[in-house]
Amino acid sequence: MNASPRTIRVVTLYPDVMSVYADRGNLIAVQARCRELGIGCEVTRVGIGDELPRDADLLLIGGGQDREQRRIVDDLAAKGDTLREWAESDAAMLAVCGGFQLFGEFYRTAEGAELPGVRLFDITTVAPAPGMPRCIGDVLARSDVPDVGELVGFENHGGRTYLGPHAQPFARVRHGYGNNGADGTEGAVYRQAIGTYLHGSLLPKNPALLDRLILAALRHRYGPEVDVTAPRNPYAERAHDAAAVVARRRGRRNT
């Protein structure tokens, strides 16, 4: 019997309100992969008004409906300093869709009000002008992050996100809208924190990204020399390949 000396501490932020389209699949994938790798996985669910724990190795936040996102804005702002400290200390983070938007500088609503964000990513997001469609569809992208490679997912967002001068994109879309449907960028990266519009759920179907986040979380806790021998993940690989075929067939082509 293999003891499990290593454990990552996972915080899932607003899991009840910020998981409108299956972002909990990301947590499910982390838990299952950790079991497979013999790594402990300690999950803390943090809701509105709850205190963040002292430390975390991996933070997950998903997307919500507009009404839900407005509810968390103040609470998230109160947690902003801690979240930025965690990011500076190289904790791994994955912020999807609405969570990604709120980890930026601000979200400008259709009425022109600016909802302040956590300012972890140098990005700004604006609500679509009247008559502009939502960005909905299959995505195939290639990540700028080493070892992550091809990404598959599904996006569904109204807001258009623009990278500031200090922001690095997470990926380039081959099929799909990405951040704004214009510049070909998808998401943002800051240290070990990743923001993205990809549902799918993202981590189950992108095993390289999943393993990279788990490794980053382990290194946050146990130091940079830690490594993991990761066996293949055949169910995930087949689902990834199948989704890639679908995205190539019907995803909006990025020119």
Added chain:
Amino acid sequence: LRRGGGTALPGLVANTVAPALIGSYARQLGYGTATITGTNGKTTTSHLLTAAAAAGGFRTLANRSGSNLARGVASTFVDAATPSGLLPDAREYLGVFELDEAAWPALLPQLRPRVAVFLNLFRDQLDRYGEVDSVAEGWQRALARYREPIGLVLNADDPSVALLAEGARGPIVSFGVEDPDVALSEAEHAADARFCRCGATFTYSAIYMGHVGMWRCSACGRTRQTPLVAARDVRLGADETRFTLCVGSRSLGIILPLAGLYSVYNALACAAGAYALGLSLEATTHALLEAGPAFGRQERFAVDGRYVRLLLAKNPTGLNEVLRTIIAIDQPFTLLALLNDGIQDGQDVSWIYDADLEHLAGRPVTLVVSGDRAEDLALRCALAGIEPAVVERNTARALEAALARASAGARIEVVATYTAMLEVRELLARRTGQQAYWEPAHSEVRA
């Protein structure tokens, strides 16, 4: 009424040529129209209500399942009408229309229903409908603008439906489950109406599914009202459901030949709709006992001595309910699960992560996974702790694999998204050379 093929083409023409056409037809129906909308249960409820109306002596005009947009409604009328636009014997007819929840607001002023049944509102195909909140707001705004009297039939247990009673101008008939014994032991992840209109969070003394249950808002005092039409003493079986149907002060025992608590809600919606239409309780009872399943919804087929049941599941709450129904079966069974990603299924298959497939883990289930997105579903199941025995994208080969793994007398439960259900149903009908044995006898009176 004339009966035609019911294709979408006449509807397409009608819709393009004259958007107000639906109104001119609907006005001819002597007994008016009832609409049924909501995320889950539209087809079964319409099927039951049509049967109740028939038992009550009405002639009915109903649209087909899956044709519940403006085009399908127009097509139903055009199909039944003479070339001059008259519906023969229209004075004797009652219209029963299931309507897509997003299409309902635009059809309200055209159909001008006497009775509007609202079932529930769950997250469903966000790639097509947008957010759940915007659907609820669409209903609310349409009702606020609408100046004519309309009877509302509302699910008391779903706050996003029950709150439509605020500001209603006509009579309201509410329905709900009055039996905390069938409540869930813990809340499901897929709950979609967490917040009251005042902004506070709902609290529940019992949750029946998703966000449906005995709810209240402790901030503003809004609370579930005791429903006029209720189910008590609910006994959930593998193939049928027993409950006491209470309508006001009258009550009687029902053996519904449909499984699952969600079927009880459909039965209650039918009973409440029938009450609002002035149908007798006897007519309702007849429908609940005799009508059986609607197309592709718990239809049963005998295939070489195996018992095959077809269950539709197209969103997290629907799939949770179906899973809850089949894991109650007290014998090993084969599960053929199919996930398609067409427009009618929802192109985004993420939703399978919002359903609690974990409930299957550790059960005596042989799993065959299929559909356009078989690999996605296989991964989801593996993550939930249930490894598929077979992953086969091709529907026909997957069905054969499921049949080969089930011995004589064994059960095969087929759980499928919409277009996958159509494919399997076709295969089963062809293989058995017969209709589903619960095919409703009166289906030919539906347009």
